[in-house]
Amino acid sequence: MVDLYETQESDLIRRYIVVGSRRFSNYWWASVIFLGASGFLLTGISSYLQFNLLPFIKSKDILFFPQGLVMCFYGILGFLFSIFLWLTLFWSVGGGFNEFNKKDGIVRIFRWGFPGKNRRIDLLYSIKDIEAIRVELKEGLNPRRTIYLRVKGKRDIPLTRIGQPMTLEEIEKQAAELAKFLQVSLEES
DSSP: OOOGGGEEEOSSEEEEEEOTTOOHHHHHHHHHHHHHHHHHHHHHHHHHHTSOSSTTSOGGGSOIIIIIHHHHHHHHHHHHHHHHHHHHHHHTTTOEEEEEETTTTEEEEEEEOSSSTTOEEEEEEEGGGEEEEEEEEEOSSSOEEEEEEEETTSOOEEOSOSSSOOOHHHHHHHHHHHHHHHTOEEEEO
């Protein structure tokens, strides 16, 4: 339900692609953290060896204990966090699609997760079990604009991505189109 330009529509089937973790901002931060961690680690190692591994840093001015040791620690933490982000991007965590198929009478919510036995998250529901489309709008410091699928006897299932909130106009338009397509009510909370 995320990217309107990446939807496949017909009279009987609608499929909305969900990008997940493969967004530009995640690539940016994984790269920046990797470069910063490299700088910290090389500076810490340089202070231990008393030899400049980075030509623009004077490691003789940095004592290994405690400054160089702390820089090594921050460099290793940054590398671990960077590896986590790159693996999240590689595995496309959170990516998938929402498919609404009137032809077969099913709604399919598919997402990729972290590797393991629950890597594939594939939820199937009958269109007859769909009660409503719910829109949650919270403004303020941490705004939340989410579209939920209300299913009989189940908790509400979020259809929109996590991250940058969509504009009010986009979320209202997508929710209204989906409610009209599924012929269910549209609720706001």
